Amino acid sequence: DQQVKQNSPSLSVQEGRISILNCDYTNSMFDYFLWYKKYPAEGPTFLISISSIKDKNEDGRFTVFLNKSAKHLSLHIVPSQPGDSAVYFCAASAGYGGSQGNLIFGKGTKLSVKP
Amino acid sequence: KAGVTQTPRYLIKTRGQQVTLSCSPISGHRSVSWYQQTPGQGLQFLFEYFSETQRNKGNFPGRFSGRQFSNSRSEMNVSTLELGDSALYLCASSFLSAGAAYEQYFGPGTRLTVT
Numbered sequence: 060d061q062q063v064k065q066n067s068p069s070l071s072v073q074e075g076r077i078s079i080l081n082c083d084y085t086n087s088m089f090d091y092f093l094w095y096k097k098y099p100a101e102g103p104t105f106l107i108s109i110s111s112i113k114d115k116n117e118d119g120r121f122t123v124f125l126n127k128s129a130k131h132l133s134l135h136i137v138p139s140q141p142g143d144s145a146v147y148f149c150a151a152s153a154g155y156g157g158s159q160g161n162l163i164f165g166k167g168t169k170l171s172v173k174p
Numbered sequence: 175k176a177g178v179t180q181t182p183r184y185l186i187k188t189r190g191q192q193v194t195l196s197c198s199p200i201s202g203h204r205s206v207s208w209y210q211q212t213p214g215q216g217l218q219f220l221f222e223y224f225s226e227t228q229r230n231k232g233n234f235p236g237r238f239s240g241r242q243f244s245n246s247r248s249e250m251n252v253s254t255l256e257l258g259d260s261a262l263y264l265c266a267s268s269f270l271s272a273g274a275a276y277e278q279y280f281g282p283g284t285r286l287t288v289t
Contacts (some may be wrong), residue, residue: 093277102178102264102280103217148217161207161230162266162278164217 062086063151065165074174078136082149082165085130089151093162094123094134096145103148107134139172146170176201178267178281186287192253195284199246199267205229206248207278208240211262220263223248252286260288 064083072078080094090111095103109116109123109132116123122135136143146169150162179198187193199206207230208220219232223242240250246267252259262285266278 095280100282100285102266102282105277105279108277150217161219161222161232162209162217163219164209166216 060085061165062089063149063163063165065147065149065168067168068166069169069171071171071173072139074141074172075138078134078139078143078170078172080134080136080147080149080168080170082132082134083130084132084151086151086153086163087130088153089163091152092123092125092132093150093152094121095148095150096143097148097167098145106147136170139170141172141174144170144172178265178279180263180265180281180284182284183282184285184287186289187255189255189257189288191255192251193255193286194249194251195263195265195286197248197250197265197267197281199248199265200279203267203269203279204246205268205278206242206246207266207268208248208250209264209266210234211264211283212260217264220250255288257288260286262286 093108094106097103146167149165207222222230
């Protein structure tokens with residue numbers, strides 16, 4: 060059973076507009092969430108994270124929102140740029156501070172930003 | 175600071191053989207995790223090492239093993255290779271201390287093809 064779900068396999072957005080990538084989770088023990096970006100033939104690149112004690116974290120063009128009651132998080136990219144085209148993975152961890160050394164990943168959403 | 179390095183980048187092996195993959199974490203990072211990425215299953219956690227001890231293990235058969243050295247470098251070994259072991263194997267390192275943010279930083283991966 061998938062504990063972290065990204066229900067949209069792909070998303071297409073116009074350059075300059077907002078990209079919203081969604082992620083749902085089922086395990087209430089998750090207390091730390093991360094977003095990664097991945098280009099083909101490369102390892103995932105860490106983008107932004109949020110702990111369960113917060114509901115929003117912002118870093119430049121990237122903002123992650125966490126709704127614990129709905130077990131839902133989203134990544135907003137504003138404005139979207141063609142270089143943002145990649146596969147985005149949502150990941151979750153149980154055990155803030157590293158008591159659990161594994162991340163549970165969603166299957167990814169392929170974002171295409173069109174000029 | 176140099177990133178996570180993995181060697182070799184590409185490997186072709188025959189069914190029944192064994193293989194060893196190597197990972198050098200970011201300097202100062204003591205936790206190393208390994209993941210397998212396949213098109214069907216996505217990114218799946220294999221195991222995590224911290225201070226030369228395996229702390230967590232994913233749901234993989236005993237043919238998959240690993241170790242960590244005193245300098246935090248890690249190796250993973252797959253014995254009696256099967257066709258289904260063809261995948262991208264990713265190593266990730268983390269600073270990992272109590273109360274610290276838990277981001278994992280990934281290497282470029284080793285692409286293993288089993289024929």
